Amino acid sequence: MKNSFSPDTEGNSYRHRHHRWLWLAGLLVLWELIRRISGVNPLLMPPLGDILMELVHGIFKGMLVRRWLLSMALVCGGLAAGTVLAMILVVISSTGRGASSFLSLISSLMHPLPGLALLPLVILWFGTGTPAVLFIIIHAVLWPIFVNLESGVRSLAPAWTGYARILKLGRWETFIRISLPGSFPHLISGIRTGWARSWRAFIAAEMVFGAVGILGGLGWQLFESRVMMDTPALYSALLVVMLTGMAMEEIILARWENRVRRKWGEPGDTGMAAE
Amino acid sequence: MSNRSVYPGPAALEMKDITRRWPGGEPVFSNLYLSIPRGSICCLLGPSGCGKSTLLRCAASLDTMETGETLVSGEAVSTPSPERQLILQDDRQLFPWLNISENILFPVRRSTAGSAEGLLEMVGLADSGSLYPSQLSGGMKQRAVLARSLAAEPEILLLDEPFGALDSEIRKRLHRVLLDIHRKRKLTILLVTHDVNEALILADTIIYMDSSGKLSQPEVNPLGDERNMENPQFFQATMKMRKRYGLLIG
Amino acid sequence: MKLIKKLVICIIISPLMIFFFTSCTEDKRTVTLAEQYGLAYAPVSAARLKGWFKEEVPETEFKWQTAGNAATVRESILAGKLDGGFMGIPPYLIGKDRGMKWTAAAAVARAELGLVTVQPGVDTLGDIPENMRIALPQPGSIQHILLAMAADRELGDAGIFDNRLITLSHPDGLTALMAGTEVKAHFTSPPYLQKELMIPGARLILDGNEAFGGEFTFIIAVFSDDFIKSHPEELAGVRRAIQRGADWLNENPDEAAAFLADYYRMEESELSRIFHSAALSYGGDILGMEDFQDFMLKRGYLKNGLQDEELILP
Numbered sequence: 001m002k003n004s005f006s007p008d009t010e011g012n013s014y015r016h017r018h019h020r021w022l023w024l025a026g027l028l029v030l031w032e033l034i035r036r037i038s039g040v041n042p043l044l045m046p047p048l049g050d051i052l053m054e055l056v057h058g059i060f061k062g063m064l065v066r067r068w069l070l071s072m073a074l075v076c077g078g079l080a081a082g083t084v085l086a087m088i089l090v091v092i093s094s095t096g097r098g099a100s101s102f103l104s105l106i107s108s109l110m111h112p113l114p115g116l117a118l119l120p121l122v123i124l125w126f127g128t129g130t131p132a133v134l135f136i137i138i139h140a141v142l143w144p145i146f147v148n149l150e151s152g153v154r155s156l157a158p159a160w161t162g163y164a165r166i167l168k169l170g171r172w173e174t175f176i177r178i179s180l181p182g183s184f185p186h187l188i189s190g191i192r193t194g195w196a197r198s199w200r201a202f203i204a205a206e207m208v209f210g211a212v213g214i215l216g217g218l219g220w221q222l223f224e225s226r227v228m229m230d231t232p233a234l235y236s237a238l239l240v241v242m243l244t245g246m247a248m249e250e251i252i253l254a255r256w257e258n259r260v261r262r263k264w265g266e267p268g269d270t271g272m273a274a275e
Numbered sequence: 276m277s278n279r280s281v282y283p284g285p286a287a288l289e290m291k292d293i294t295r296r297w298p299g300g301e302p303v304f305s306n307l308y309l310s311i312p313r314g315s316i317c318c319l320l321g322p323s324g325c326g327k328s329t330l331l332r333c334a335a336s337l338d339t340m341e342t343g344e345t346l347v348s349g350e351a352v353s354t355p356s357p358e359r360q361l362i363l364q365d366d367r368q369l370f371p372w373l374n375i376s377e378n379i380l381f382p383v384r385r386s387t388a389g390s391a392e393g394l395l396e397m398v399g400l401a402d403s404g405s406l407y408p409s410q411l412s413g414g415m416k417q418r419a420v421l422a423r424s425l426a427a428e429p430e431i432l433l434l435d436e437p438f439g440a441l442d443s444e445i446r447k448r449l450h451r452v453l454l455d456i457h458r459k460r461k462l463t464i465l466l467v468t469h470d471v472n473e474a475l476i477l478a479d480t481i482i483y484m485d486s487s488g489k490l491s492q493p494e495v496n497p498l499g500d501e502r503n504m505e506n507p508q509f510f511q512a513t514m515k516m517r518k519r520y521g522l523l524i525g
Numbered sequence: 526m527k528l529i530k531k532l533v534i535c536i537i538i539s540p541l542m543i544f545f546f547t548s549c550t551e552d553k554r555t556v557t558l559a560e561q562y563g564l565a566y567a568p569v570s571a572a573r574l575k576g577w578f579k580e581e582v583p584e585t586e587f588k589w590q591t592a593g594n595a596a597t598v599r600e601s602i603l604a605g606k607l608d609g610g611f612m613g614i615p616p617y618l619i620g621k622d623r624g625m626k627w628t629a630a631a632a633v634a635r636a637e638l639g640l641v642t643v644q645p646g647v648d649t650l651g652d653i654p655e656n657m658r659i660a661l662p663q664p665g666s667i668q669h670i671l672l673a674m675a676a677d678r679e680l681g682d683a684g685i686f687d688n689r690l691i692t693l694s695h696p697d698g699l700t701a702l703m704a705g706t707e708v709k710a711h712f713t714s715p716p717y718l719q720k721e722l723m724i725p726g727a728r729l730i731l732d733g734n735e736a737f738g739g740e741f742t743f744i745i746a747v748f749s750d751d752f753i754k755s756h757p758e759e760l761a762g763v764r765r766a767i768q769r770g771a772d773w774l775n776e777n778p779d780e781a782a783a784f785l786a787d788y789y790r791m792e793e794s795e796l797s798r799i800f801h802s803a804a805l806s807y808g809g810d811i812l813g814m815e816d817f818q819d820f821m822l823k824r825g826y827l828k829n830g831l832q833d834e835e836l837i838l839p
Contacts, residue, residue, distance in 0.1 A: 041603060042624075043603055043623060043624055043625065044603050044604065119697070120696075120697065120700055123693075123697055123700045123701050123704060123706065124700060124704045125704075126706075127701065127704070127706030127707050127708065128658070128660070128691050128693060128697075128701055128706055128707070128708055129658075129691075129706075129707055157365070157367040157368075158365075159363055159365045159367055159368040160367075160368075160370065162337055162355075162361070163361075163368070165337060165354075165355045166335065166337070166355045166356070166357060166359070166360065166361060167357050167381075167382055167427070168354075168355070168356060168357065177381075178370070181370065181372040181373075182370065182372070184372060208694075223663070223692070224664055226596050227594075227595075227596050227616070227619075227663045227664055227665050227666075228619060228664065228665050228826075229596075229599065229619055229620055229623040229625070230623075231623075260372075263371065263372065263407055263409065264371040264372070264407075264409055265371065265407070265408070265409020265410070266409075
């Protein structure tokens with residue numbers, strides 16, 4: 001029997017999404033209205049047309065696509081590395097009370113620390129290139145994922161951990177076969193937070209730090225258009241940054257989380273089969 | 276005792292002089308002795324909270340004991356092992372990220388597609404292998420858990436009120452499944468329950484644990500081989516047992 | 526429809542937002558200036574700390590903001606929150622070219638700028654290998670343009686280093702150079718130039734005047750055209766105060782060093798040495814505007830050429 005979902009929820013979320021596009025269009029219209037009525041300096045608020053032209057130009061002729069790809073590659077790479085690192089830390093933390101309390105101290109010290117605050121130290125340790133920016137990204141993702149994953153591992157069903165003992169699974173095998181998949185919903189929430197943090201950290205790092213590699217990413221695009229006073233390009237890059245952040249968060253990660261939760265039967269477990 | 280399913284040699288499970296305390300220091304039970312012959316079904320009957328679940332966890336070596344030892348086929352054991360499979364009443368024993376076939380083959384290192392099908396059929400879930408636990412009813416889940424423990428090829432099944440949360444029709448069907456498995460697999464079973472009827476239907480021997488954690492002498496099932504509710508002596512046997520242990524209805 | 530209702534509310538609110546965007550410093554008795562932190566801005570800081578702005582323009586309140594770089598100054602002037610600020614000639618020209626209504630009105634400082642390297646075997650621009658990174662403040666900064674001018678003159682390709690640049694603030698560039706990262710060269714200004722030349726093995730391979738091909742003003746004072754038009758008296762006073770600060774620094778380097786040591790968190794002796802040296806000199810006329818513009822036009826950083834009268838307030 002298939003797990004069916006109430007069509008009501010689907011209809012709501014559809015309408016909800018529909019509304020968003022309307023709002024977005026409304027915001028753009030409002031932008032243009034305010035600009036025209038107030039006669040504000042176009043260097044402050046360029047015409048919508050200029051921004052969109054710049055966006056199209058950037059995509060087809062400029063370096064926007066390559067910079068976007070570079071940004072995504074770095075952030076996703078950092079996200080993957082941070083996830084693996086968080087998993088290793090969780091396994092280490094499961095080895096005993098000492099390790100666990102030490103790591104929890106480190107994570108509560110590091111979690112609230114913005115990566116940019118570490119910038120002078122990062123330059124000392126990693127220089128200024130890709131490794132430094134990767135460090136900033138990994139710092140941004142590691143702690144939220146670690147904290148989430150660990151609370152996931154702590155809240156595993158006792159029957160699962162007991163079963164691991166009965167089957168005499170080793171530490172790694174228990175982690176890979178039970179703890180990790182068993183705390184997957186927590187892991188995904190961690191990755192969602194990590195994504196939001198790393199995307200922001202990357203853009204900010206590039207704006208303070210300079211381009212990554214020769215090309216630079218979207219943060220560099222923002223910085224460059226700012227210092228060169230290319231306001232339409234600045235807004236078009238901002239638009240790309242916002243839309244990418246939103247798309248990744250709402251379209252990819254949220255759907256992934258929903259799919260897992262649905263499989264686990266967590267929200268609307270309506271598909272109970274009869275004996 | 277019915278000798279249909281009892282084999283010679285040392286007891287499948289023997290617990291000697293075992294004591295287990297609450298965190299406060301009060302004993303849950305102390306200096307108990309328990310022996311279950313190979314191939315028999317033993318029901319541990321008792322009121323809730325008497326410590327019979329704790330005894331079962333000790334039998335699985337999941338809980339440590341203050342004194343005493345657990346012997347499996349005459350050899351002392353102190354850590355859990357796949358030969359002693361524990362099944363609980365818990366609704367969350369299966370892994371929600373795996374489908375039923377994958378859940379059942381979880382204890383098996385190298386799985387073959389055929390082995391899952393055989394086990395699914397044995398517990399009556401032949402068509403449900405590709406479903407996920409969230410799509411199953413409570414009875415189906417317990418069938419799957421049973422199949423999963425069989426995949427580990429255990430010698431002993433330790434069951435803690437496995438059918439407690441199910442309604443009586445489903446319960447009856449699962450009793451038949453369990454007895455069927457017992458016959459085919461020549462297993463030793465220790466089952467904890469507070470239900471006299473269930474004990475009379477399943478057990479070769481019945482042991483009563485009172486609320487202070489003391490065990491009665493093992494009692495051979497008075498129904499012999501005719502262990503079902505259609506047996507005219509069933510009602511009488513139930514009443515007798517209830518009376519003896521003070522488990523009156525109402 | 527609810528949506529339309531909300532939209533109407535937004536439209537009603539929008540004039541308020543416009544007010545926020547365009548609100549100028551209406552009060553005629555207030556002048557708002559942005560100060561930056563660095564030895565080149567010393568005439569401004571000294572005149573402010575000595576109270577000379579108030580002496581030159583009595584009955585006027587001065588509000589001071591701190592800006593990180595020229596882009597911040599430009600954005601604040603554009604938003605009407607600022608009457609003037611201080612910056613290098615190239616960022617000023619870029620803003621003017623894109624339509625900023627502002628004009629240069631005074632020279633603040635000339636300075637010895639330079640490209641420092643710690644890479645052995647690199648003695649001229651031509652020796653810089655492909656994989657070596659050069660740190661400087663930002664694209665379009667005076668350091669960037671000077672490097673391009675030198676590359677154009679010496680190597681015949683102004684953009685040859687564009688792929689090897691890395692944007693770092695002066696202190697971060699100093700750290701990177703000292704830490705032995707892949708950054709092996711840094712185009713910087715006093716006092717970082719002096720500090721970097723003390724790193725073992727560090728040497729100057731290009732100085733600013735050499736790159737430019739003559740003398741030029743490093744930092745200029747720029748005011749919004751609105752302010753210039755509507756507050757001529759205040760403008761004149763501000764210009765006098767800056768020149769007064771500059772003259773005082775040029776004539777009394779020891780006294781100035783004692784006075785400013787705390788402000789710059791430097792040793793008095795070190796500051797005095799810099800004030801005495803040719804590394805910095807203050808005030809005077811704005812030099813090099815035309816040459817910067819010509820080069821930047823040629824290289825495509827600017828699109829419209831402007832006359833000197835439009836660029837520098839007489």
